Amino acid sequence: MPAPRSRRRPVTGTTVRVPARYYARAAEVLLRQGVDVARALRAARVAPERIGHPDATMRLDQVEALVADVVAQTGRTDFALDVGRALKLSSHSLVGYGMLSSPTADYALRLAARFFVLIMPSFRLRYRGGVPTQLHFEPTVRMSPLCLHFHLEVLAAAAHWELRELLGGELPAYELSFSMAEPPHVARYAELVGARPRFASESTPGVRLRFAHDFGARPLALADPTSLRMAELRCKELVHKVVAVGKVSDWVRMVLRESGDGMPTLVELAHTLNLSPRTLDRYLVREGTGYRALLREARQQKALALLDGGQMSITEIALELGYTDAANFTRAFRREAGVSPSAWRTRGRTTS
Incomplete structure (x- = not known):
């Protein structure tokens, strides 16, 4: 009788690179909470002097090591919600600038979906206006369950607070649906006022915000056609330079696994x-x-x-x-x- 095959876990790739600026913001949040950020950066093999550089990037395996070390240090599973809240539209560089300069919320969200690869290359944003209005974040590369769940919660929290910022502090009630199981810190989702969280409710990896109210036509306070044209032009130039470094097969493996x-x-x-x-x-x-x-x-x-x-x-x-x-x-x-x-x-x- 042939021997059973070994129970190997999938190995994540080391070629995917993501903007370091979001993890620099995460480091600031964690430092204020007493986390040994220097140790986490060493575990991820990231130079502290590099992470804050505007053009710095990190490999996905470095991100996974960083997240794993913070969880190991603190025993916490909820820090992604703090990181998501710390992000602002201005955190997204030219894309955020273009969103703030847009004439309406619908235009801003369509712009975000078009250029989301400049925000987070490891995820895709699908936006649909009207009733219901939906934002759906899906991974496009393979990552570990811990890393995936961290990013889903960061994206959910960031979307909540950034939409509030975009709409002048008012956000309609909505369904917040995750592919992941209910986390131990589920009570903290009460901080996302208006959100109705549902876990293990998406059949493929991702997180979805679903609004019964159509707020797309709402005009934005900082609309500026000249600034918007400049931001869009620059975003198009940057997108043309983006090189897809993740393997399609790695992404398919992750979707099937999750x-x-x-x-x-x-x-x-x-x-x-x-x-x-x-x-x-x-x-x-x-x-x-x-x-x-x-x-x-x-x-x-x-x-x-x-x-x-x-x-x-x-x-x-x-x-x-x-x-x-x-x-x-x-x-x-x-x-x-x-x-x-x-x-x-x-x-x-x-x-x-």
Whole structure:
């Protein structure tokens, strides 16, 4: 009988770079709270004198090390909410300047969605005006669960406070929906007045703000056509210089891993990236893989986690992973692990 394959965790890439200015602001917030920021920066291998430079960037693996060290130091899971509140529209450089100079809230949010790659290259913002008005933040690169959940909460808190700033301090009530499970600090969401948080309610990784009220036509106090034209022109120039350094296959792996309600299809994944399914498949083939291979990998990882959890039957796990019955699941699992699901579970119990 072949030996079971090792239970390896996905390894995040080291090539994705994000603006350091947001983590410099996070360092300021944490320093005021007594966190040893110098230690966290050392853990992330980031030079303190570089993080505050306007053009400085950090690799995503450095960000993950920074977040992990702060959690290890403090034992806190809620500091992302403090970081999000500390961000202002002016924190986003030219994009924020363009938003403040926009004639209406709708124009400002459309501008933010167009140029969100300049704010946070590891995420995409989808905006839809009207009723309901929606802002949907989705990751575009692969990252660890801890790092993903940190960024989802930062984005949610930042969107709340920045929309209040944009609208002159008034923000309609809204639904705030996360893909992640309810955090231990859920009570702190009462600080986001008007938000109705819902957890594990998005089927793919991300966070969504949904307003029943259409506030897009509201004029903005600092509207300035000349400043807006200058900001947009400069943003377009910068976007042309942006180089996509993250692997498409890494992003697909992360979405499949984090999906909480079945597995997204190739068509659904392509739609998220504004690609045709054929183009997305071609990108994956170019990287030496394919959707079906990544789907098998993700299903196997989820199967291992569910089997080790011990709370669900083999049939329940099969249905959870999208198989039509337990027999199909057993055959697929045996091909990957070399043993049946029940044998894997029994081995885990005898070695624990």
